Structures are given as structure tokens and as C-alpha cells.
Amino acid sequence: MASYILRRLIQALPVFLGVTFVVFLLLYLTPGDPVELFLEKGGRASPEEIERLRQELGLDRPFLEQYGQFVLGIFRGDLGRSIVHRRPVSQLIWERLPATVELTLVASSIALLVGIPSGVIAAVRRNTLFDATATLVSLAGVSLPGFWLGLILIVIFSVTLKIFPAAGRISFAMDLAPGTGFLLLDALLQGNWAAFGDVLRHLILPALATCGGMMAMTMRLTRSSLLETLHQEYVQTARAKGAPERRVVLRHALRNALLPVVTAIALNLGALLGGNMVVEAVFGWPGLGRLTVEAVKTRDYPLVQGCVLVYALTYVILNLLADLSYAYLDPRVSHRGRE
Amino acid sequence: MTGRVWRTFRRNRLALLGGVIVLLLSLGAMLAPWISPHDPTKGELPNRLQPPGSWGGKLYLFGTDNLGRDVFARVLHGGRVSLALGLIVVGVSGVIGVVAGLVSGYAGGWVDTVIQRLVDVLLAFPYLVVAIALMGIFGPGFVNMVVALAFKEWVIPCRIVRSEVLVFKNSAFVEAARAAGASPFRILFRHLLPNVLPGAIVVATLRVGWVVLMEASLSFLGLGIQPPQPSWGTIIADGRDFLFRAWWISTFPGIAIFLFVLGMNLLGEGLRDALDPRLSRMPIPE
Numbered sequence: 001m002a003s004y005i006l007r008r009l010i011q012a013l014p015v016f017l018g019v020t021f022v023v024f025l026l027l028y029l030t031p032g033d034p035v036e037l038f039l040e041k042g043g044r045a046s047p048e049e050i051e052r053l054r055q056e057l058g059l060d061r062p063f064l065e066q067y068g069q070f071v072l073g074i075f076r077g078d079l080g081r082s083i084v085h086r087r088p089v090s091q092l093i094w095e096r097l098p099a100t101v102e103l104t105l106v107a108s109s110i111a112l113l114v115g116i117p118s119g120v121i122a123a124v125r126r127n128t129l130f131d132a133t134a135t136l137v138s139l140a141g142v143s144l145p146g147f148w149l150g151l152i153l154i155v156i157f158s159v160t161l162k163i164f165p166a167a168g169r170i171s172f173a174m175d176l177a178p179g180t181g182f183l184l185l186d187a188l189l190q191g192n193w194a195a196f197g198d199v200l201r202h203l204i205l206p207a208l209a210t211c212g213g214m215m216a217m218t219m220r221l222t223r224s225s226l227l228e229t230l231h232q233e234y235v236q237t238a239r240a241k242g243a244p245e246r247r248v249v250l251r252h253a254l255r256n257a258l259l260p261v262v263t264a265i266a267l268n269l270g271a272l273l274g275g276n277m278v279v280e281a282v283f284g285w286p287g288l289g290r291l292t293v294e295a296v297k298t299r300d301y302p303l304v305q306g307c308v309l310v311y312a313l314t315y316v317i318l319n320l321l322a323d324l325s326y327a328y329l330d331p332r333v334s335h336r337g338r339e
Numbered sequence: 340m341t342g343r344v345w346r347t348f349r350r351n352r353l354a355l356l357g358g359v360i361v362l363l364l365s366l367g368a369m370l371a372p373w374i375s376p377h378d379p380t381k382g383e384l385p386n387r388l389q390p391p392g393s394w395g396g397k398l399y400l401f402g403t404d405n406l407g408r409d410v411f412a413r414v415l416h417g418g419r420v421s422l423a424l425g426l427i428v429v430g431v432s433g434v435i436g437v438v439a440g441l442v443s444g445y446a447g448g449w450v451d452t453v454i455q456r457l458v459d460v461l462l463a464f465p466y467l468v469v470a471i472a473l474m475g476i477f478g479p480g481f482v483n484m485v486v487a488l489a490f491k492e493w494v495i496p497c498r499i500v501r502s503e504v505l506v507f508k509n510s511a512f513v514e515a516a517r518a519a520g521a522s523p524f525r526i527l528f529r530h531l532l533p534n535v536l537p538g539a540i541v542v543a544t545l546r547v548g549w550v551v552l553m554e555a556s557l558s559f560l561g562l563g564i565q566p567p568q569p570s571w572g573t574i575i576a577d578g579r580d581f582l583f584r585a586w587w588i589s590t591f592p593g594i595a596i597f598l599f600v601l602g603m604n605l606l607g608e609g610l611r612d613a614l615d616p617r618l619s620r621m622p623i624p625e
Contacts, residue, residue, distance in 0.1 A: 018460030030476050136353070139608075143548060143600035145555055148575055148593035155582050274465020278556045292468065293560055296475030308472050312463045319463075 004327055012320050017071075019312045024070050027305045028063070079306035084298045089306035092291065097310070098181030099169060100280070100287035104273050106184075107207040108265065111214035116261070119222025124249060126227065134223075138216035147278040150209035154282070157205060164205050167284035174198045206283040210276050214268055221264055226257040259329055266322035270315035347613035354609020360602030364595065368418030376400075377409035379416040380567045388585045402587040404577055414592050417569035420481070422599070424570075425551040428485055432492035433543045439493065440500025441527050441535065445508060455501075458494045466491060467556055474562040484563050488550055499542050503535040537614040545607035548600035555596050571596050 054060050058069055073079065079089035122134040158166035169183055170176060176195040179186035184203075187196035229235060230253050238252045239245075277289030284290075288307060295303035348354060367374070376397045386395040387407040393399045401410035443454040461469075470487045477483035507513060508531075516530050551571075557563035558572030566573055571592040578588025 014456050015459045015463060018456060019463050022460060022464070026472055026476065139604055140597075140601055143597055143604055145552055145575075145593060145596050145600075147556060147559055148589070148596065151575070151579065151582060151589055152593070155586055159583055270463075271465055274468045277467050277471065278559060281560060292471060293562075296471055296562065299475070301475075304472050304475055308464065308468055311465050311468045315463045315465065 001327065005324060008320060008323055008327075012316060015316055016313075019316060020071050020074060020309065021067065023305055023309045023312065024067050026308065027301050028066070030301050074309070079309065080302040082295075082300055082303040084295075084300040084303070089303050092303065093288065093306055093310055095181070096286060096288045096291045098183075099285060100273065100276060100289060102182050102184060103203065103206055103210065103276060103280075103285060103287060104269060106203050107211040107276075108214055108269060108272060110207055111211040111218055112265070115215045115218025116222050116258070119219040120226060120249065120254060122219065123223045123226040123230070131223075134219060138219045141212035141216035144212050146209050146212060146275060147282050149212065150206065150279050150282040153205045153209055165202050166205070169199065169202050169286060170195065171198050171202075206276075206279055206285055209279045209282070210272065213275065214265070214272055217268060218261060218265065221261045222257065225260050226253055229253040229257040232256075259326065262329070263322045263326050266318050266325070270311075270318050273314060274311055344613045348609055351609040351612060353605050354612075357602040357605025357607075357609065360598050361606055364418060364599050364602070365422060367415050368422050371412075371415035371419055375409075375412040375415045377412040379408065379412040379569050382407035388581065390585075391587050391591075401591045402585065404574075404585070404588045405581055410574070410588055410591055413569040413574050414571070414595050417571045417574050417592060418595060418599075420564055420568065420570040421551050421554055421572070421596070424481065424484060424488075424554050425547045428488045428492055428550045429543050429547050431485065432489045432546075433496050433539060435489070436493035436496030437500050437532070437535070437539050440497040441504055441531055443497065444501040444504025445523065445527055445531065451501075454497070458497055461491050461494045464491065466553060470553060470557060471560070471562060474557060479562060479565050481564065484554065484557065487557075488553055492546065492550065495546060496539050496542050499538055500535045503538050504531055507531055507534050541607060541611040541615055544603065544610055548603035548607075551596065551603075552600055 058066055061069070077090050079093070081087065082089050082092055085092055118134050122131045125131055153164075154166045157164045165171070174195050176183065176187060176192060176199075177190060179189060183199040184196065187193070187199055226249075230249070232253075235248060235253050238248045243252070273288075276285075276287065277293060279285070280287045280289035281293055288310065292304065292307040292311075294300075295307060371379075377399075382404070383395060384407045386393075386399070386403050387405055389395065389399050389403040389407075391400060391402040391410075393402065395403070399409055399411065401414060404410055404413070439454055443451045469491055473487035473490060474483060477487060513526060513530055516526050521530070554563060554570065555572035555575065558570045559576045561576065564570035564573050566577070574592040575589045578585065578590075578592075581588055
């Protein structure tokens with residue numbers, strides 16, 4: 001197992017370097033002089049000042065040295081300074097990250113809570129009306145534009161029925177002391193139930209708007225994976241021993257069927273994180289997605305660079321964790337490479 | 340072979356339904372200049388924010404927007420932009436991806452390693468994130484959007500084609516061609532290509548819907564197609580500020596996107612089951 005972890009870490013290294021290189025190129029290839037972009041926002045400057053700023057930003061060094069500095073900076077947590085906000089990029093990202101992660105976790109929880117059971121029922125009752133309906137609904141789920149669904153949900157539940165708020169993470173009137181940045185967690189830790197309910201109410205609509213794709217994927221994967229395991233010998237054995245069908249499905253088959261589902265979900269969390277961007281814009285959600293879009297619109301390139309990097313590295317890390325957990329759950333995986 | 344494929348496909352009612360939906364929407368988009376009752380970009384201010392089915396000299400089937408423009412005409416014309424973009428991006432990426440996949444799988448060795456690591460790196464970037472960043476650098480516009488979306492899209496056909504090539508690479512007909520002295524170029528394009536093409540077509544069909552969704556997202560954020568030119572995404576964005584008074588502006592283009600993507604997915608899955616059942620076991624990455 002230890003050697004597998006090591007091998008997997010070494011494999012991830014070129015991808016990490018590749019990702020950082022692409023992100024670095026993003027800024028390097030941007031038309032226009034970054035120094036002028038800096039000054040554009042801050043007024044006029046003399047040629048000496050421009051030269052000084054150029055040196056400060058390391059722009060007078062050769063290409064590879066600049067890239068090296070960039071990678072070293074990542075390890076130090078230094079992603080440069082935002083042109084618009086005049087603050088370190090890493091600070092800005094840290095402030096916005098919890099909102100996005102919280103939304104993603106709630107959305108994926110909904111997706112799993114609906115996706116896995118309906119996938120199980122669809123597999124057990126194969127070729128029934130439920131199966132057909134679930135398949136069609138899940139296809140519809142992938143085909144819906146999340147941001148449009150968000151707008152429709154706002155019209156129905158915020159404007160017409162006035163059940164859920166249309167924007168933001170928490171009501172202005174709500175009193176919640178700052179903490180981890182994960183508002184649900186903060187409210188729980190402070191025992192502030194009023195705030196907890198309020199935050200949850202703010203989360204529901206954006207979470208519903210984002211969870212469609214993952215729900216559909218979970219349902220379809222659970223269904224096909226369970227159908228496959230139901231034909232395995234150990235399941236037949238359990239049946240032959242007279243175990244009740246319910247036990248056969250839930251205890252014997254489902255446990256193994258969920259393995260590929262778990263990996264796929266971990267991988268998709270990264271995609272979900274990126275997919276949230278537009279939904280964040282719809283709901284005025286103060287997360288990483290909105291920060292990225294604002295940065296692109298204000299041509300705040302160092303901030304764009306930092307955001308893109310965080311998205312990509314999250315994917316690389318999730319990918320790694322998925323592989324490792326898969327190897328842990330199924331020992332055959334870590335041995336396969338040695339044959 | 341075509342007879343068998345068509346018979347399997349025809350039995351699949353959902354796939355046929357998908358095909359009909361896609362056909363109708365594509366016809367509407369292609370014929371937009373002739374069948375659209377109003378000009379999509381010229382509004383009549385006295386007729387602003389009229390609900391669906393109102394009359395302003397001619398019928399406003401889907402109502403009008405805040406500038407008095409006909410939403411039906413805009414959805415039809417918007418479809419031209421959205422569908423053209425979807426087809427072009429998938430087409431361009433398909434050609435790049437198929438060639439890269441063929442070479443990667445057949446050459447093996449360091450060529451394969453380099454191409455596949457590049458694929459790994461690009462897969463790490465969420466689709467929309469990389470497209471948004473590139474649009475920020477290139478600036479808005481149709482061609483820039485094609486480049487920004489194709490930047491990652493080619494990776495998907497590349498992966499699938501490569502894994503198919505690995506299956507065929509050591510089969511008898513390739514061995515025979517090699518023994519007969521066929522050049523690698525000839526083996527790739529005369530012998531392997533016809534075998535991986537069905538898979539590539541299935542993948543392309545399944546991807547068009549996704550690309551249309553991405554175009555809509557970019558345009559909705561104001562980073563894609565620019566007003567006054569309509570695309571399905573920009574019309575939804577136009578209607579956003581009028582959701583409370585005029586729900587129809589954003590609703591109809593959204594339904595158009597939904598139906599088109601759903602139709603494309605149904606069609607793609609039907610094609611997959613008929614053409615290349617093996618593919619259903621291969622997850623298509625995002």
C-alpha cells in the first residue's frame with residue numbers, strides 16, 4: 001500500500017507541473033504589459049516607477065526563472081497581488097473558498113441522497129415504469145442548464161411563493177459571529193439555531209440548481225454497477241443460502257456496487273466546483289466562481305490566475321484522494337501495478 | 340452493417356424522439372430568416388414587455404422583451420448562433436482529437452506519454468473555468484469562443500479513440516497491413532480510422548449538447564456572444580432583470596436549450612447502443 005501511495009504521488013507530479021505551467025502561461029500570454037495594467041488602475045507613473053515595479057514583479061527576468069518563482073510562490077502560498085483589490089490573491093481566495101465548498105458539499109449531499117436510492121430501486125425493478133422514468137428524469141437532469149434552472153427556481157420559490165431567499169448566504173438581520181467561514185458549521189458550533197435555519201434556507205435553491213448533473217450521474221452509475229454485481233457469484237451464493245432479497249441487495253451487492261460510484265463522485269466534485277460558477281452568479285453567491293468571473297471582467301489577471309490554479313489543483317488532489325481511497329477499499333487495485 | 344444499425348436504432352423510441360427534437364430545432368434555426376415573423380434585433384418600443392400570444396401587427400408567439408423585440412424571433416435566430424457554435428467546436432475538436440488519439444495509441448512510447456500527460460493536465464481544469472479565463476484574455480466573439488471551448492474539448496475524443504486504437508492495434512488486419520508493407524500513415528488512416536470512426540461519431544453527438552450548454556453559460560455571463568446578436572445564453576441574460584415582470588424572456592430560450600441538449604443526448608445514446616455498444620462501458624469524462 002505504501003509503495004502504491006508513493007507511486008501515485010510521483011505520477012501526480014508531472015500533472016501538477018503541467019497545470020502550474022498552463023496557469024503561468026495564461027498570464028504570460030496575456031496581451032498588454034502587466035505593469036501598465038497595474039498602473040491603469042492606480043494613475044500615472046514616471047518611467048523610473050514603471051521600471052521599479054517591473055523589477056518588483058520579477059518581469060525583467062527570463063521566462064523559466066519567472067515560472068520557477070511562480071511555482072515556488074505556490075508552495076509558500078504566495079499567488080501574487082490582485083490589481084483591483086490591491087491585496088494578496090491567496091487572501092481573497094481563502095475568503096471566498098468556504099462559500100463555494102459549502103455549496104458544493106450541500107449540493108452533492110442532495111445528489112447522493114436522491115441518486116443512490118433511486119439507482120438501487122431502478123436496478124432492482126429493472127424495465128419497470130420506475131426504471132424508465134428515473135432514466136428519463138436523470139437524462140433531463142443533465143440537459144438542464146443549471147443557471148436557467150436557478151432563475152426559474154427564483155421566480156417560483158422566491159418571487160411567487162416567497163419561501164426561500166433569492167440571493168446571498170445569510171440574512172442581514174441575522175447575527176452570526178465570524179468563525180470558519182463555513183456558515184452552517186459556524187452556526188452549529190455557536191448553537192445558533194436561528195442562524196442555522198437561515199443559512200440552510202439560503203442554500204437550498206442554489207444547491208438544487210447545481211445538483212442535477214451529479215444526481216443523474218450517481219443514479220445511472222449506481223443502477224448499472226448494481227445490475228452488474230447482482231449477477232456475481234457471491235450474490236448468487238447469498239441468494240442460494242436463503243438470505244432475504246432485501247439483505248442480498250443492500251448488504252452483499254450494494255456495498256461492492258458503490259465502489260466505482262464513490263470514485264466517480266470524488267472526480268465529479270471537481271467538475272461540480274467549476275460548474276457552480278454560473279449558478280453563483282445567478283444567486284449572488286459570494287464564492288470562488290463569482291470572484292473568478294469578476295476578476296475576468298475587471299481584467300485582474302493575477303487574480304484570474306490564482307482562481308484557475310485553485311480550481312485545477314483541487315481537481316488534482318481530489319483525483320489523487322479518489323485513487324487512494326479506491327485502493328484502500330479494493331486491495332486488488334494497489335497490487336495490479338506490480339504484476 | 341448499416342441495415343443492422345438502423346434496425347437497432349429504429350427500435351429505440353427515445354432515440355427517435357431525440358432525433359425529431361433535434362431536427363425540428365435545427366430546422367427552426369436554419370430557416371430563421373424566412374420563418375421568423377419579426378426582426379430579431381429591431382424592437383418596437385410601444386410593444387415592449389408584451390406577454391406571449393399578444394398581437395402587434397403580427398403575432399408575438401413568445402412575447403416581447405424590454406426593447407419590444409420579438410422573443411420568438413430571437414430564440415430562432417439565437418439557435419443559429421448556439422447550434423453553429425456547438426457543431427463547429429465539436430467538429431474542430433473531433434478532428435484534432437481523433438488524429439491525436441490515433442497517433443497516441445498507435446505510436447506508443449514517448450509520443451503517447453507526452454500526449455496523454457497533456458490530456459491529464461487539461462482534464463484537471465474545470466471546463467467552464469478554463470473557457471472563462473481564455474475568453475477573458477481573448478475578448479468576446481464567435482471565433483474566440485470556438486478556440487476557448489475547443490482548447491479542452493479535443494481531449495475527450497482523443498481519450499476514447501486512443502483506447503479503441505489500443506484494442507485494434509494488434510489485431511490481424513493491422514498485422515496483415517503491416518506485413519504487406521503499408522506505411523504507418525496508411526495504417527492509421529486507411530485501416531484504423533474506419534474502425535474508430537463510429538465511436539468518435541457517438542462521442543461527438545453526445546458532446547454537442549454539452550458544448551451548447553457551455554456557450555449558453557459563457558454568453559449568460561456576458562463573456563461570449565455580445566448583444567445585440569442573440570444567442571440562447573444572451574437572451575436568458577437579457578430577461579434576467581425582468582424576471583418579475585416578464586418571465587417569458589428568459590424562459591423560452593432556456594426551454595430551447597433544454598430540449599436541444601436532451602434531444603442530442605437521447606440521440607447520442609441511441610446511436611451508441613446501435614453503433615458501438617462497447618462504448619457504454621466507457622465513461623465519458625467532462
